[in-house]
Amino acid sequence: MQEPEFVETKSQEATVPEINSQTGTITKLQPPVQPQEQWLKYGEQVSEFLGTLPEYVGSFFNQYKQPLVSLGLVLTAIVTVKVLLAVLDALNDLPLVAPTFELIGIGYSAWFVYRYLLKASTRQELTSEITTLKSQVVGKDIPEA
Secondary structure (H helix, E strand, C coil), X not given: CCCXXXXXXXXXXCCCEEECCCCXXXXXXXXXXXXXXXXHHHHHHXXXXXXXXXXXXXXXXXXXXXXXXXXXXXXXXXXXXXXXXXXXXHHHCCCCHHHHHHHHHHHHHHHHXXXXXXXXXXXXXXXXXXXXXXXXXXXXXXXXX
16 A cells, blocks of 8 residues: 655645545645635725724714604504503403403593583583694694684
């Protein structure tokens, strides 16, 4: 049995020998297509990009601050409503809770009708409260009807 011969090359790249099964000799693998300097160049580009990323993000946020805040508030409201509905659904599955909620709703409806809808003076009070609330939400004075 012969010992395989190793051929030294002047390349700085380490190569793994491959055994040729037909002749029994060892051949060296080809060096990588991209040299080490190319990888260093890629690393520098990535490092430069990551270094300037906070500036890009900051300028983007300053430029689009109002739409981003509005989008965040809308998403937060959607998540809050979904969580609230999930909690109410879980409470609704408990025995005697659903009928209790129904009784509370019926009681509040009866109180509202008695408090605001039976007399003309209380209906005017309700109308003025609704008008005041509208003016607070819209931000301008609405003439009273």
